Each structure stands twice: as structure tokens, then as C-alpha cells.
Amino acid sequence: MTTHDNWFIEHFQPTGSAIGFRITGKLDEVQSPFQKIEIYDSTDWGKLMVIDGAMMLTTKDNFFYHEMISHPVLFTHPAPRRVVIIGGGDCGTLREVLKHPGVESATQCDIDEQVTRMAEKYFPELCESNGDARAELLFDDGVAYMANCAPGSVDVVIVDSTDPVGPAEGLFNKAFFESCFRALKDDGLLVQQSESPLALLDLIKDMRAEMGKAGFQSFKTLPFPQPCYPTGWWSVTVASKQAGFGFGFRQEDAAAKPFDTLYYTAPLHTGVLVSPPFVAKALGE
Amino acid sequence: MTTHDNWFIEHFQPTGSAIGFRITGKLDEVQSPFQKIEIYDSTDWGKLMVIDGAMMLTTKDNFFYHEMISHPVLFTHPAPRRVVIIGGGDCGTLREVLKHPGVESATQCDIDEQVTRMAEKYFPELCESNGDARAELLFDDGVAYMANCAPGSVDVVIVDSTDPVGPAEGLFNKAFFESCFRALKDDGLLVQQSESPLALLDLIKDMRAEMGKAGFQSFKTLPFPQPCYPTGWWSVTVASKQAGFGFGFRQEDAAAKPFDTLYYTAPLHTGVLVSPPFVAKALGE
Secondary structure (H helix, E strand, C coil): CECHHHEEEEEEHHHCEEEEEEEEEEEEEEECCCCEEEEEEECCCCEEEEECCEEEEECCCHHHHHHHCCHHHHHHCCCCCEEEEEECCCCHHHHHHCCCCCCCEEEEEECCHHHHHHHHHHCHHHHCCCCCCCEEEEECCHHHHHHHCCCCCEEEEEEECCCCCHHHHHHCCHHHHHHHHHHEEEEEEEEEECCCCCCCHHHHHHHHHHHHHCCCCEEEEEEEECCCCHHHEEEEEEEECCCCCCCCCCHHHHHCCCCCCCCCCHHHHHHHCCCCHHHHHHCCC | CECHHHEEEEEEHHHCEEEEEEEEEEEEEEECCCCEEEEEEECCCCEEEEECCEEEEECCCHHHHHHHHHHHHHHHCCCCCEEEEEECCCCHHHHHHCCCCCCCEEEEEECCHHHHHHHHHHCHHHHCCCCCCCEEEEECCHHHHHHHCCCCCEEEEEEECCCCCHHHHHHCCHHHHHHHHHHEEEEEEEEEECCCCCCCHHHHHHHHHHHHHCCCCEEEEEEEECCCCHHHEEEEEEEECCCCCCCCCCHHHHHCCCCCCCCCCHHHHHHHCCCCHHHHHHCCC
């Protein structure tokens, strides 16, 4: 990354592409036991959170990611009551999950408390549901948390992690997915951020293969815009225990949702269920 | 723009954001009477075409734009036979248009012949339909071309232009849109690239206002990913002469299209017809 001339630029080697923002200065920096967290202010994108040099979120555009990792999977599950979020320390996913009135409890388990402390200070809007009686915030190892979950106790697991290097590396392999599989009920769903569907399809294939080794039977990768991530186009991958699961969703509930969104709509959800042809081909769908 | 350390970075001032690619070198450069055209090679994105410092297209990701400026509007029109492309000198839009067997003639009018010459050399796959008997390539002023079109002679006008500065500035105002309106049949459609629906909504509003002053009655802005453009999320805006036009499309024809696409599908088309809530709000839909 470079920050000369008032531009923060992230050079992302795996995709050979870069994303950047015009900044006005650095507001904060902390070295946690796990990673370096920096906060910048920008001219057009609000605050930026950067972890170990990688852009995590901006005030302006984080809604794409937080809505798309939450609402599609929650409207796909028939009646999600118990939700676990692994990672997600900025609390934006937790906020979206708790918009669903049927959710009875949502546990967020991020290894790094400093991410949440920085979010509370610089992205307070993402933390506005942290005090909800249904929310539980843990700062612990997500791999261990999932391994210790009671079997068949969870409806939806959301893996809202950083890239598969550093602290999040253990969230992309068979052992972790086996814990998720065991913790989920028979109709439970796993969803994980799955990087760029344009430039990192091999990563998505590998992730699906690991999920498959852990017992998951059906997969669906949903793309969406995410300007602050490499290539500007990102994805989540949903996995079901059931063979031949169609990923149809509760369209009427989604159309009549009792909360606002900025990006997610029921028609959009229908549209992304059919993968773009080049993605379908690469993933062997 | 900067090209140090083997990265081409475009700093786009209007959005306060930057996009870049890892390059291996500059392949060519020409100063035409209208603009400076550069060609780079890259590690992951194939060739890059840059005009006056602004990224125009890459080998890897241009299919998003070329498909989305062509297929939605052509499947919305009941029977497009006569198509005019203003700009579009890289010929990628022309190639997509000519995939529609019902199209009887497609005229591409770009002011700068050098763009097409560079495309022929470095993006030959985009030019593979230039020899089609239905294709006409003109190198002339698009504003004058539209002004001189016979009234009611055209089914679809596609404005595939650069940003509204420099040579393309005249393609974003009432006078030009009046020419398009007059040239189009009663059920004719105009489509124009309309920049980022995240960061440049004011530009889209202004464009719609100018189209409205020229007589167009109904508008629909369709978003799509475009990694090499600022914010990675782009749009086209379709305009109809008819009040209350719903922008429904020939779904069965789209689903049974006799050609391949990489991104466009009929379900995707359905999904993007409903604007994301924040876009709908900003555009007063």
C-alpha cells in the first residue's frame, strides 16, 4: 500500500489490481495482538478501516457487503432463530442480522476486540444494535467457538472474515467447516465471504471443495458490487447440508421485509440466484 | 494517473477513488487529433486501453460493459432492426449488437478512427464482426451524424461514449438528445453509458433531465460491475419516448438467445430492473 499525495492505494497482488481513495489524513492506528488496524478519513467515502494494509470497509460503501452477507441467507433459511457470526468485528453484519424480527439470538465471535473498539469509535452506525438484548459479543477464537458449539444448535453460521491469510487462515479449511456442519441443524445454512468472482474463482472453487469435504452438499455463490475490495465485485458463498438444495428463498417475506435496505431487494435476490455464465462455467454449475 | 513501480493507477477526482492494474509495459501510444491513446500490457487483465489518462477497457473485463449496453436495450425493444452506435470505437458494442439476428443494420460512428485502429491491433476479438455485411463503420462527429439522421428511421441509439469531458462533452446535452429523439421511431429506445450509480448519481439525474427536455418520457438506469471504471460499479440509462414505459423486456427471447454471453442473462435483466433502494431514492423513482 502507498499513501503518498493524499491517496491511500491498496495494491492487491493476487488480482494484479489496485483500489484507492483520496484521504485527508490518518485518524488512528492500533497494533492489536493480531493485526494492525488503521483508520483514515477521506474526501468522498467517509472513514476507512484498514487492517494489515488491506481495505476493510468505508463508511460510504459497506452496506453492499453487510446486506449481502446477511439478508440472502436469512431469507433462504425457512425460519432462522439462532445465528452465529464468526469474525464480523465491525458489527455491521450483526446489525443487519438483528433487523430480522424472527432472529432470537445472534452471537458475534471475533478474535480481535480492537476491531470492535475502533468500529464503535469511527463507525458508530454499524454498532447501533450491539446493545440489542438478542446480541452476544465475544472476543475469542472463532475456530474454537465453532468446535465447541452444541451439535445441531445453530440455524445460520455467517463467516464474515478477512482474506484467507493471517488470523483468518483457519476459517477456510475442512476442519473449520466440519465444526460448522456439526453445529448447524439439518436445515441450517453456512455463508462465507468468498472474495472476487471475477479474479479469484479458484479460491471459490477451493472453498467449496473444503466445504464439500466437511459434508456440505449444495452451494450457491452470490455476487455483488463492493467498490472498496479488489476488482470492485465481491461474493458470498452459501452452503447447505442438503443435496440438490435449490436456494429458493422466502420471496414474499423478502418483498415485505419490515426494515429498510440500501441495496438488497427481493428481485435482486432472484436475479443473483442465476450465476453469470462465465462464473457458472468456472464453478462447474 | 501514475505508472510507477509497474502499476498503472488512475486517480479519478470526481469520485475521490482510484483504480489500477499491475502492468508489464507500454505497448503503444498515439496522439490522435482528438485525444491521446495508450496501450499497456498487464499481468492479469490482458491489454489496457487508456485515453487521455482514463482507463477505457481491459481485455479481461470489458464484457460486462459491452454486454450491458447492448443486450438489455435490444431485448427491451420489440424488434430492433436499425441500430446506431455513437462512439464505441473499440467495436465491442458493435460485436454484441450484431449477435442479434434480427438486427438488419448497425452503424457505428466514432469521431476518432485511431481508437478503432488500436482496437483492431490490440483487441482483435472485439473487432471480429467489423466485416459483417450489416456493419457500417464511420469516423465522424456523432453529434452531426444524429442531427442528419432521417426522422423516425432508427430503432435503437446506443451512446457508447467516454466521460462527459473532452470529445464526448457534446453527447450529454439536450441538443444531442433532441437529434436522437427525432431519429428514433415512436417505439425507439436510447441507451447511454451513465457512469457510477454509487458515486455519480447527480450526473445520472442531470442526464435524465436533459433527455427529458428533449422529449424522452421514461427512464431506467441499469447497474452492473465494471472493475476497470471508477468505483467498479457502472450503469447504462435507457430512455423511451413513451410515458409510463415499463421497460419490460422480451424475456423468452432473452432466455433463448441464440448466442453466448459471459455476464448477461434474462434473470439478471429481471433483477436489475428494480433499482437498489438508495438509487431509486436518489433518482426520485
